[in-house]
Amino acid sequence: MSFSPLLSRGAMDILEELQLLTAKTMEKIEVSKHYEIIRELGKGTYGRVDLAIHKTRGTKMALKFLRKKTTKQKSFLQEYCISRYLSSCPYIISMYDIAFETNEYYVFAQEYAVAGDLFDIIPPQVGLSEHTTKRCIYQVALALDYLHNRKLVHRDIKPENILIFDKECRKIKLSDFGMTRIAGTTEKRVSGTIPYTAPELCETSKHSGFLVEYSIDVWAFGVLLFCMMTGNFPWEKALHLDSFYYEFLQWQRYKSTTIPSQWRKFTPHALKMFSKLLSIEPEKRCAIKDVLWYFAKTWLVNKEEPPNADIKTNSDIFAHIKPQGLSLGGGSDNINSNKTETSPSLSFSSCSSYEDVAKDTNSNAILVSTAIEICV
Numbered sequence: 001m002s003f004s005p006l007l008s009r010g011a012m013d014i015l016e017e018l019q020l021l022t023a024k025t026m027e028k029i030e031v032s033k034h035y036e037i038i039r040e041l042g043k044g045t046y047g048r049v050d051l052a053i054h055k056t057r058g059t060k061m062a063l064k065f066l067r068k069k070t071t072k073q074k075s076f077l078q079e080y081c082i083s084r085y086l087s088s089c090p091y092i093i094s095m096y097d098i099a100f101e102t103n104e105y106y107v108f109a110q111e112y113a114v115a116g117d118l119f120d121i122i123p124p125q126v127g128l129s130e131h132t133t134k135r136c137i138y139q140v141a142l143a144l145d146y147l148h149n150r151k152l153v154h155r156d157i158k159p160e161n162i163l164i165f166d167k168e169c170r171k172i173k174l175s176d177f178g179m180t181r182i183a184g185t186t187e188k189r190v191s192g193t194i195p196y197t198a199p200e201l202c203e204t205s206k207h208s209g210f211l212v213e214y215s216i217d218v219w220a221f222g223v224l225l226f227c228m229m230t231g232n233f234p235w236e237k238a239l240h241l242d243s244f245y246y247e248f249l250q251w252q253r254y255k256s257t258t259i260p261s262q263w264r265k266f267t268p269h270a271l272k273m274f275s276k277l278l279s280i281e282p283e284k285r286c287a288i289k290d291v292l293w294y295f296a297k298t299w300l301v302n303k304e305e306p307p308n309a310d311i312k313t314n315s316d317i318f319a320h321i322k323p324q325g326l327s328l329g330g331g332s333d334n335i336n337s338n339k340t341e342t343s344p345s346l347s348f349s350s351c352s353s354y355e356d357v358a359k360d361t362n363s364n365a366i367l368v369s370t371a372i373e374i375c376v
């Protein structure tokens with residue numbers, strides 16, 4: 001199990017040591033003897049996450065179960081150890097020193113995010129207010145900068161992997177380091193294409209190799225920002241055959257002077273920021289920390305925000321439409337016919353400034369989620 005020399009020697013040693021130690025000390029246990037399972041928190045491609053209470057300590061925690069049938073022990077150890085290595089960052093999910101196996105699963109324990117994930121609170125086709133978006137995305141930027149400074153690339157930035165502790169996003173944490181790899185290494189492309197996938201990866205055929213670069217996260221961060229502020233994906237896939245992407249491409253390459261309709265709600269400052277994050281050429285994309293400069297600027301042309309009462313808060317209404325992978329709400333056939341010129345704007349009225357995110361770490365917010373369907 002060796003890490004690339006690109007990772008600093010100290011960090012490499014820590015990660016290798018952690019993996020070896022975990023592999024040696026990992027016990028086989030019966031979950032029901034030690035934990036009371038309260039409910040399922042979420043499902044992913046390779047397993048599920050449950051809310052559990054440790055029977056003797058009484059601690060509430062999120063247990064991530066990875067199916068042995070589809071997850072190699074090496075991958076499990078890598079995800080667990082990278083998560084632990086990063087978890088001292090306040091914007092990254094904290095970890096318990098707990099990893100074990102059952103007959104069917106590899107399991108590790110992490111801090112429980114009481115309000116779920118970001119996907120559930122983005123109102124579909126509306127988006128979050130500029131204030132809430134800034135407060136949230138600021139913390140995501142700091143988490144990614146922390147990762148990138150340690151020569152790691154997350155590779156799976158999307159709202160489902162941003163865990164929230166209150167619906168106003170005063171406290172959020174980045175999670176799911178299952179795809180995280182060291183910058184500069186070569187990986188085989190195995191995952192499918194989702195709206196957050198950078199164009200250079202969309203063009204890479206499955207199972208062929210590609211270089212793991214920070215610019216992959218920067219692109220996904222730009223798409224995430226668009227989704228948060230509009231409640232829509234900018235495109236289904238960053239490929240020429242996708243008309244929304246093609247329109248964006250023509251505009252960015254100065255072949256068309258018309259701003260595509262879904263980008264018209266943004267100010268020139270915000271558009272400048274987007275063109276740096278979503279630069280078609282990966283080498284021209286900015287570093288994550290470069291977006292911090294734009295936080296003092298206004299991002300939305302029309303900042304008028306209707307009252308809180310308009311927000312749908314009954315997660316049951318839309319709970320069934322949350323995608324497991326990621327797909328567009330209307331299905332790919334009618335994407336192009338569903339183009340909206342303008343979207344109504346909703347926001348939370350009680351948001352404080354994003355600058356005070358770090359102060360508010362003790363939120364006991366009640367879980368009220370607004371499940372959404374993001375579609376173009």
Ligand SMILES: Nc1ncnc2c1ncn2[C@@H]1O[C@H](COP(=O)(O)OP(=O)(O)OP(=O)(O)O)[C@@H](O)[C@H]1O
Nearest residue numbers: 041042043044045046049062111112113117160176
């Ligand atoms: N610590 C946590 N607290 C609360 N909810 C969580 C926690 N961890 C995960 N979840 C929920 O479970 C979902 C799936 O978790 P996670 O992304 O870690 O699984 P995954 O198998 O890696 O998913 P994917 O295949 O999409 O990458 C999350 O989107 C979130 O809704």
